[in-house]
Amino acid sequence: MSRTETTEQETAMTKHVPAPPAPLIDADSIGFWEATREGRLALCRCTDCGTWLPRPLERCNRCAGPTEFADVAGTGTVYSHIVVHHPSVPAFASLVPYVVALVEFDEGPRLPGILLGESGADIAVGQRVAAELTLFPGAEERAVTYRRLPGGTESGR
Ligand SMILES: [Zn+2]
Numbered sequence: 001m002s003r004t005e006t007t008e009q010e011t012a013m014t015k016h017v018p019a020p021p022a023p024l025i026d027a028d029s030i031g032f033w034e035a036t037r038e039g040r041l042a043l044c045r046c047t048d049c050g051t052w053l054p055r056p057l058e059r060c061n062r063c064a065g066p067t068e069f070a071d072v073a074g075t076g077t078v079y080s081h082i083v084v085h086h087p088s089v090p091a092f093a094s095l096v097p098y099v100v101a102l103v104e105f106d107e108g109p110r111l112p113g114i115l116l117g118e119s120g121a122d123i124a125v126g127q128r129v130a131a132e133l134t135l136f137p138g139a140e141e142r143a144v145t146y147r148r149l150p151g152g153t154e155s156g157r
Pocket residue numbers: 046047048049050051060061062063064065
């Protein structure tokens with residue numbers, strides 16, 4: 001009997017992974033989240049002059065034209081990164097040490113995300129990465145994460 005209880009307890013413990021922090025979805029970012037729900041990564045771009053905006057805006061900050069969420073290729077480079085050693089986000093505690101990278105997409109905008117499968121020892125600024133949409137256990141929305149691409153860093157950075 002005690003053996004069964006222990007097994008049930010262990011099962012309950014391993015299943016009880018807290019959900020990651022939920023994103024704040026507002027009128028400006030809803031288009032981004034609608035795209036991720038369809039498995040697409042889309043960022044804000046001016047439909048008049050084509051400028052990619054660093055953050056979603058209703059109007060282009062260059063020409064005041066209307067904006068839309070347009071799909072990006074999903075590739076970019078590491079602009080900055082940190083290595084997380086302390087499991088301060090309970091949902092990601094099992095991942096430590098892990099890398100949070102600020103990635104500059106080839107289109108220009110930058111987004112942070114976890115660089116999956118890396119502990120940080122050899123990640124450098126300029127590392128080429130590809131974005132993925134990852135549904136972490138317990139999460140309601142897919143998160144932008146990254147994977148290292150072969151070929152090391154981009155020159156001239
Ligand atoms: Zn514009």
